[in-house]
Amino acid sequence: MTDRRQFLRLGMTGLVLAGIPMGCARLSRPRKSEELLFSAADTVHGEHTLIGLNREGHLKARITVADRCHGGCQRPNAQEVLLFARRPGRHFYVIDLARGQLAATVEAISDHHFYGHGTFSPDGRYLYATENHAPSGEGFIGIYDALKGYRRTGQLAAGGIGPHELRMHPDGNTLVVALGGIQTHPDYRRIKLNLDTMAPALLLINRHTGEILQRHRPSHHQLSCRHLDISPGGIVIAGYQFQGPQWQTPPLIARLDTTNGEFGELDLGHELQPCLNNYIASIAVHPQLPLTAITAPRGNKLLVINHHNGKLARSVDLTDCAGVMVAGEDGFLVTTGSGTVQRLPADLSQLMQLQAMDLHWDNHLTAVTSL
Amino acid sequence: MAVSVRPLAIHFLAVSLASGSLASRADESRLRWHQDIAGGYRQLVDASSSLAEAATSYCAAPDNNRLSQVQHAWQAAFWSWQRVRFVDFGPIEHNSLAWQFQFWPDAKNLVASKVNHWLSQEGDLNSHSIAAASVAIQGFPALEYLLWDPRFQQTGQALPAERSCVLLTAISQHIVDNTDALASQWQAMAPFYESNERYTTATVQAAMTAIEVIRDRRLGAPMGLRGNDRRNPYQADAWRSETSLAAVRASLEGLQTLFLPGMNLELSMAGTPELQAKLTARFSETLANFDQLPDGMTALLAGEGYGKLQALYIDVELLEQLLTDDIATTLGIVRGFNASDGD
Numbered sequence: 001m002t003d004r005r006q007f008l009r010l011g012m013t014g015l016v017l018a019g020i021p022m023g024c025a026r027l028s029r030p031r032k033s034e035e036l037l038f039s040a041a042d043t044v045h046g047e048h049t050l051i052g053l054n055r056e057g058h059l060k061a062r063i064t065v066a067d068r069c070h071g072g073c074q075r076p077n078a079q080e081v082l083l084f085a086r087r088p089g090r091h092f093y094v095i096d097l098a099r100g101q102l103a104a105t106v107e108a109i110s111d112h113h114f115y116g117h118g119t120f121s122p123d124g125r126y127l128y129a130t131e132n133h134a135p136s137g138e139g140f141i142g143i144y145d146a147l148k149g150y151r152r153t154g155q156l157a158a159g160g161i162g163p164h165e166l167r168m169h170p171d172g173n174t175l176v177v178a179l180g181g182i183q184t185h186p187d188y189r190r191i192k193l194n195l196d197t198m199a200p201a202l203l204l205i206n207r208h209t210g211e212i213l214q215r216h217r218p219s220h221h222q223l224s225c226r227h228l229d230i231s232p233g234g235i236v237i238a239g240y241q242f243q244g245p246q247w248q249t250p251p252l253i254a255r256l257d258t259t260n261g262e263f264g265e266l267d268l269g270h271e272l273q274p275c276l277n278n279y280i281a282s283i284a285v286h287p288q289l290p291l292t293a294i295t296a297p298r299g300n301k302l303l304v305i306n307h308h309n310g311k312l313a314r315s316v317d318l319t320d321c322a323g324v325m326v327a328g329e330d331g332f333l334v335t336t337g338s339g340t341v342q343r344l345p346a347d348l349s350q351l352m353q354l355q356a357m358d359l360h361w362d363n364h365l366t367a368v369t370s371l
Numbered sequence: 372m373a374v375s376v377r378p379l380a381i382h383f384l385a386v387s388l389a390s391g392s393l394a395s396r397a398d399e400s401r402l403r404w405h406q407d408i409a410g411g412y413r414q415l416v417d418a419s420s421s422l423a424e425a426a427t428s429y430c431a432a433p434d435n436n437r438l439s440q441v442q443h444a445w446q447a448a449f450w451s452w453q454r455v456r457f458v459d460f461g462p463i464e465h466n467s468l469a470w471q472f473q474f475w476p477d478a479k480n481l482v483a484s485k486v487n488h489w490l491s492q493e494g495d496l497n498s499h500s501i502a503a504a505s506v507a508i509q510g511f512p513a514l515e516y517l518l519w520d521p522r523f524q525q526t527g528q529a530l531p532a533e534r535s536c537v538l539l540t541a542i543s544q545h546i547v548d549n550t551d552a553l554a555s556q557w558q559a560m561a562p563f564y565e566s567n568e569r570y571t572t573a574t575v576q577a578a579m580t581a582i583e584v585i586r587d588r589r590l591g592a593p594m595g596l597r598g599n600d601r602r603n604p605y606q607a608d609a610w611r612s613e614t615s616l617a618a619v620r621a622s623l624e625g626l627q628t629l630f631l632p633g634m635n636l637e638l639s640m641a642g643t644p645e646l647q648a649k650l651t652a653r654f655s656e657t658l659a660n661f662d663q664l665p666d667g668m669t670a671l672l673a674g675e676g677y678g679k680l681q682a683l684y685i686d687v688e689l690l691e692q693l694l695t696d697d698i699a700t701t702l703g704i705v706r707g708f709n710a711s712d713g714d
Contacts, residue, residue, distance in 0.1 A: 320707030337708025
């Protein structure tokens with residue numbers, strides 16, 4: 001008998017994903033491609049897995065790994081998707097999409113760990129991964145050459161402490177980096193060591209020269225800038241996690257127009273803002289629609305904003321919502337810590353539950369096109 | 372676009388003014404919890420102040436009697452911390468305060484290396500330098516090392532060596548500063564805590580987590596029940612002072628005194644008096660184990676007293692099941708995977 005967990009009935013309306021790999025440089029959609037969703041997930045028994053689902057809802061890949069993983073990205077022009085161990089992670093995992101199996105495990109160089117996110121150059125050759133140099137606490141962006149078996153061939157200074165998620169700008173030359181500002185050290189696990197002196201930022205960094213082209217500071221030094229996404233037109237939406245008192249409710253969502261450097265924070269109003277519990281998890285900017293989906297798992301809210309005008313478009317209650325990604329014409333897909341996969345259609349009308357699995361989805365989804 | 376880059380002062384406590392509501396019945400449990408936890412925090416302030424005073428008076432005129440007073444004061448303050456250790460939300464989250472009070476577990480023995488590092492240095496040493504130092508030296512375990520660590524006692528730096536005394540008083544004072552901040556910020560948070568429904572969930576979840584930590588890490592790990600079969604007293608907290616079990620007792624007693632009354636109000640409002648009675652009895656039965664138990668764990672792990680530890684472990688397990696499976700489920704409280712431990 002087929003295990004129900006191994007045969008995911010996502011339904012025909014389910015995972016009709018558009019050809020936009022969210023974590024990486026974007027590809028034009030080839031014909032006969034298969035749209036997939038990849039995510040890290042922990043089983044109810046605490047086993048760490050990497051899960052891939054295809055559009056028919058079948059399990060395409062289920063790989064057990066040693067670490068709890070976090071973000072991921074597809075390598076452009078290749079049958080590879082990468083998932084990163086969660087900070088302080090020592091590995092990233094390369095999955096061969098054709099076989100649905102682990103192709104390689106790449107270890108961080110000594111004294112460094114990953115923060116859990118990466119992005120590729122548009123040609124798919126160079127991987128950029130956010131890293132901590134533990135002895136100094138300085139953040140770096142490690143550069144890995146995919147043609148040389150992901151050898152680390154260089155690094156860029158990340159402009160401070162705690163670089164977290166990063167994306168390739170549509171110009172192909174600029175990295176957009178969320179600098180969390182929080183110092184941690186593997187000896188102290190995940191303890192935050194510098195809450196008084198944090199200096200978070202949203203950065204644009206030239207990937208060839210390392211030059212910091214723009215640095216935007218959140219309105220409070222304890223607003224840790226963690227996650228972001230960018231539209232084809234260069235609009236960045238970034239999410240914060242506030243490290244200060246819970247009874248303060250500062251803005252948590254930033255908007256940057258990279259074309260003119262206009263930076264601001266969104267005011268969600270006195271009703272909604274306190275409900276988010278000062279924590280944003282994932283961001284997915286829709287490339288065709290002016291809509292950006294944002295998860296706030298501590299507030300059990302899925303938000304959609306219009307990223308052109310910065311206004312709230314929709315707020316939906318969804319317990320422990322975590323990963324979110326664009327699903328083309330079908331709007332957005334969202335996962336929850338309790339194992340469900342939900343779809344919010346492009347008209348934002350109502351959530352539809354596509355699947356409930358016996359596992360905990362981690363914070364991020366990676367949209368993947370299998371050639 | 373609607374953009375705001377406002378000073379935080381405007382946001383400050385604006386949300387606590389929510390509707391100027393009448394204290395509905397639903398708020399009663401949070402009123403009680405806030406008040407009980409405030410009492411626990413006040414006790415921690417007092418016990419920490421006594422510890423700092425004892426340290427100062429010992430270092431002014433060291434003798435064995437005063438040393439033993441410092442040790443007793445350390446225990447009282449540490450147990451006061453154990454009583455409120457379950458509260459993992461609110462001002463305790465600021466500046467990693469919980470870690471500052473107790474850096475644990477400490478697999479790399481950073482407490483020892485940081486203490487030795489500070490003792491071998493010449494520079495300024497006072498509560499301000501401690502405030503800027505590693506969390507491993509900011510709290511009770513570093514003091515415990517100075518007061519009890521057997522190997523350290525054999526060195527020339529053992530108390531009352533001058534710099535060790537300076538370190539003893541500086542850390543004690545830093546703990547006092549932190550407890551003062553914690554207690555006053557908890558008071559300031561009252562309207563926000565009491566008017567926000569989500570703190571009912573947060574408080575129950577905090578108790579669930581604390582009991583799991585007792586079962587899995589404070590008992591299960593040293594008992595060899597966590598993967599490897601090796602019993603190891605150094606996996607417990609407070610092993611240097613041989614008070615691992617006394618610390619667990621203080622944590623459970625803190626839950627019984629500071630958490631249970633509010634929980635009972637909540638269960639009473641939910642119309643489930645049978646759960647209320649079960650939980651009250653379960654706490655008493657679990658705590659009764661300690662009548663037969665020593666303060667430390669080492670001897671029980673080595674010898675035939677292990678059965679008593681197993682009995683305690685099983686009672687903690689039953690307590691956890693009652694709270695997580697029956698009570699939380701009845702109240703519709705679910706712990707989120709990403710909500711509690713995202714990134």
